[in-house]
Amino acid sequence: MNIYDISEKAGVSIATVSRVLNGSDKVSEKTKNRILAVMEEMNYTPNVFARGLGLNSMKVIGILCPDASDPYLANAVYHAEQSLKEAGYDTLLSCCGYELEDRQKALQLLMSKRIDGVVLIGSSFVEEEKERCAYILEAAKEIPIVLINGYMSGENIYCSFCNDFQAVFQVTSALLDKGKERILFLYRALSYSGRQKMEGYKAALKVRGIEPEEQYIVRMNGGIQDSKVQLQELYEKGLRFDAIVSGEDTFAAAGIKFAKEAEIAVPEELDIVGYNNSILAQATEPELTSIDSRVRATTIGGIEMLVNVLKGEDVEKKVCISCKLVERGTTYF
Amino acid sequence: MNIYDISEKAGVSIATVSRVLNGSDKVSEKTKNRILAVMEEMNYTPNVFARGLGLNSMKVIGILCPDASDPYLANAVYHAEQSLKEAGYDTLLSCCGYELEDRQKALQLLMSKRIDGVVLIGSSFVEEEKERCAYILEAAKEIPIVLINGYMSGENIYCSFCNDFQAVFQVTSALLDKGKERILFLYRALSYSGRQKMEGYKAALKVRGIEPEEQYIVRMNGGIQDSKVQLQELYEKGLRFDAIVSGEDTFAAAGIKFAKEAEIAVPEELDIVGYNNSILAQATEPELTSIDSRVRATTIGGIEMLVNVLKGEDVEKKVCISCKLVERGTTYF
DNA sequence: TTGTACGCGTTATCAA
DNA sequence: TTGATAACGCGTACAA
Numbered sequence: 001m002n003i004y005d006i007s008e009k010a011g012v013s014i015a016t017v018s019r020v021l022n023g024s025d026k027v028s029e030k031t032k033n034r035i036l037a038v039m040e041e042m043n044y045t046p047n048v049f050a051r052g053l054g055l056n057s058m059k060v061i062g063i064l065c066p067d068a069s070d071p072y073l074a075n076a077v078y079h080a081e082q083s084l085k086e087a088g089y090d091t092l093l094s095c096c097g098y099e100l101e102d103r104q105k106a107l108q109l110l111m112s113k114r115i116d117g118v119v120l121i122g123s124s125f126v127e128e129e130k131e132r133c134a135y136i137l138e139a140a141k142e143i144p145i146v147l148i149n150g151y152m153s154g155e156n157i158y159c160s161f162c163n164d165f166q167a168v169f170q171v172t173s174a175l176l177d178k179g180k181e182r183i184l185f186l187y188r189a190l191s192y193s194g195r196q197k198m199e200g201y202k203a204a205l206k207v208r209g210i211e212p213e214e215q216y217i218v219r220m221n222g223g224i225q226d227s228k229v230q231l232q233e234l235y236e237k238g239l240r241f242d243a244i245v246s247g248e249d250t251f252a253a254a255g256i257k258f259a260k261e262a263e264i265a266v267p268e269e270l271d272i273v274g275y276n277n278s279i280l281a282q283a284t285e286p287e288l289t290s291i292d293s294r295v296r297a298t299t300i301g302g303i304e305m306l307v308n309v310l311k312g313e314d315v316e317k318k319v320c321i322s323c324k325l326v327e328r329g330t331t332y333f
Numbered sequence: 334m335n336i337y338d339i340s341e342k343a344g345v346s347i348a349t350v351s352r353v354l355n356g357s358d359k360v361s362e363k364t365k366n367r368i369l370a371v372m373e374e375m376n377y378t379p380n381v382f383a384r385g386l387g388l389n390s391m392k393v394i395g396i397l398c399p400d401a402s403d404p405y406l407a408n409a410v411y412h413a414e415q416s417l418k419e420a421g422y423d424t425l426l427s428c429c430g431y432e433l434e435d436r437q438k439a440l441q442l443l444m445s446k447r448i449d450g451v452v453l454i455g456s457s458f459v460e461e462e463k464e465r466c467a468y469i470l471e472a473a474k475e476i477p478i479v480l481i482n483g484y485m486s487g488e489n490i491y492c493s494f495c496n497d498f499q500a501v502f503q504v505t506s507a508l509l510d511k512g513k514e515r516i517l518f519l520y521r522a523l524s525y526s527g528r529q530k531m532e533g534y535k536a537a538l539k540v541r542g543i544e545p546e547e548q549y550i551v552r553m554n555g556g557i558q559d560s561k562v563q564l565q566e567l568y569e570k571g572l573r574f575d576a577i578v579s580g581e582d583t584f585a586a587a588g589i590k591f592a593k594e595a596e597i598a599v600p601e602e603l604d605i606v607g608y609n610n611s612i613l614a615q616a617t618e619p620e621l622t623s624i625d626s627r628v629r630a631t632t633i634g635g636i637e638m639l640v641n642v643l644k645g646e647d648v649e650k651k652v653c654i655s656c657k658l659v660e661r662g663t664t665y666f
Numbered sequence: 667t668t669g670t671a672c673g674c675g676t677t678a679t680c681a682a
Numbered sequence: 683t684t685g686a687t688a689a690c691g692c693g694t695a696c697a698a
Contacts, residue, residue: 002674002676003675003676004675012684013684014676014677014685014686015684015685015687016684016685018677018678021676022677026683026684028683031684045445046675046676047386047674047675047676048445048447048676049386049447049674049675049676050675050676050690051676052382052385052386052690053380053383053386053674053676053677053689053690053692054675054676054677054689056690058382060425063426068401068407068410068414069404069407069411070407071612074401074403074404074407074410074411075402077407077426078402078407079402081401081426081427081428085427090446091426092393092425092426093396093410093414093424093425094414094423095411095414095415111378112378113381113391113423114381223612224616225615250612253615256618257618260618279404279556279557279583279612280612282557282586283557283616283617284616284618285617335691336691336692336693337691345668345669346668346670347669347670347691348669348670348694349667349668351692351693351694352668352693354692354693359667360667361667361668364667380690380691380692381692382691383690383691383693384691384692384693385674385692386673386676386690386691387674387692387693387694388674388693389674
């Protein structure tokens with residue numbers, strides 16, 4: 001079934017069929033209806049490849065995501081797909097892992113599919129060393145790129161992120177103001193978001209004339225169990241702390257478990273703040289106070305920019321969303 | 334940059350370039366290298382649309398998933414994408430929600446993209462009423478369809494699932510054998526998987542001459558908080574139980590919270606078993622015993638079938654994986 | 667081993 | 683308002 005078959009059955013030329021297909025108004029109501037009827041009857045669907053070839057676009061956006069099974073990233077992927085669909089774009093998903101080389105390859109592969117734009121999900125794409133981001137700038141020469149939860153300046157690059165600096169600054173400040181003196185900061189990686197959070201933590205201390213100490217800034221890895229062990233080891237080595245600000249709910253959940261085993265009362269002796277307000281925050285005991293990083297708003301904002309760019313509209317190059325502290329049982333402000 | 338430009342620069346015909354592109358061995362090493370060099374230099378990538386048009390395939394598989402932000406489904410999406418990529422297929426993702434009409438539309442839209450196959454993620458696609466699955470059978474007339482975590486017989490339909498019946502049967506049996514008499518079964522929906530689990534529960538009772546009572550089989554909805562309230566209401570109405578077998582970790586986590594507030598000791602007075610062995614199972618206190626439904630294995634098995642079908646190989650139409658009970662702190666067998 | 671020429675199914679331009 | 687026809691870029695049968 002192709003446009004020729006339809007045109008023949010309807011007794012018109014393919015040009016007219018094409019016009020009906022693309023909603024041109026230069027077709028008489030009568031022929032239009034006839035053609036529509038034939039299409040219906042023949043169960044005809046235009047060939048997207050041929051259309052793609054002619055228009056050099058299939059209205060597809062590539063989503064690059066290190067790990068679509070990570071709850072935070074999965075959320076972003078979900079909302080991105082929904083927003084794109086609403087705007088008439090299909091979503092080509094590629095999970096690329098956290099290794100630079102794999103990402104580069106994945107992006108290149110995606111580009112070779114002649115997609116209309118790229119969504120980079122997660123702040124891990126924005127590394128400290130500029131050279132390690134060069135491939136993104138390169139790709140942006142071809143098609144617009146939007147970063148979800150990261151910032152990076154560059155031609156044809158659009159960024160949507162939440163104000164992690166401010167969120168951590170505020171919560172750390174609040175802890176200091178209520179008298180906490182040894183606040184542990186836990187993070188996984190120095191992604192864009194990770195750096196912002198850390199800077200927020202340090203700034204809150206500095207503003208109060210306190211010099212941040214390295215021993216209170218701890219890089220974590222692994223899940224809840226591993227992190228709990230890591231905290232226990234620090235504790236056994238003599239490190240003492242009266243609050244935990246964590247860049248991820250995972251570590252905060254580990255903090256709760258650590259505290260229970262060490263018989264430290266939460267939140268009386270130890271305040272704990274997580275990040276992302278994930279499902280974990282509701283599962284722990286006590287339930288976890290967490291900073292909601294507002295993935296949905298961030299993602300939708302990013303996609304909106306991208307779609308508008310593709311429409312040829314002028315758009316702001318950044319969207320910055322404010323986080324929201326969700327207080328539960330692990331803090332008492 | 335197209336194949337003509339390359340052929341011209343290399344001083345050969347497009348046919349030869351095409352041969353190099355497609356790895357034909359009927360090209361002399363010398364010209365092959367020359368062409369490869371030109372391609373490299375010109376940064377040439379073959380046009381996938383043109384190729385798709387000619388071959389009537391772009392090597393793309395559509396993934397239909399009700400909700401890519403659900404942790405269980407996100408995991409399946411992730412592994413599906415990885416396996417497909419490995420087999421040389423791209424992944425078109427469509428999140429379709431849980432409404433029949435939306436799913437039908439989404440599948441139809443996906444089909445219109447001339448994809449090579451479809452992956453249906455999640456057992457909710459397999460409903461009890463056959464007519465509500467007719468659109469899937471219809472689509473399978475065009476291209477192969479694989480179901481992840483669901484079973485449904487039909488031409489050109491392949492299924493990969495885990496043995497939920499057996500898993501629930503076994504764990505329920507174990508609870509009965511250690512003397513539990515009022516086991517609550519919690520479920521969200523009567524998807525294929527949901528039905529299998531429920532049947533497993535009932536069968537374990539029946540085998541022991543116990544007639545399952547409706548009041549112990551409870552349909553839940555919502556997250557941890559809502560579910561906790563739901564359990565509290567049942568309790569206040571006088572329902573008593575000494576074990577909970579849950580079709581989802583969410584409800585099991587709610588069970589733990591309920592028990593704590595009602596001052597029921599877990600696992601001494603109340604055993605709780607969750608399902609999926611999700612991150613929740615590690616976050617609760619005590620940690621949750623949970624049935625691992627082995628998403629990864631299930632998904633990989635399903636994709637493998639699909640890929641083999643597309644290769645034209647004969648394949649088994651089902652893959653059945655055994656679940657694994659992961660014992661933690663909410664049970665004591 | 668290499669080249670020629672056609673088909674794939676659209677969209678778009680121009681002429682009628 | 684309609685039709686004829688040229689792109690679009692590739693794969694491939696067939697010829698050389």
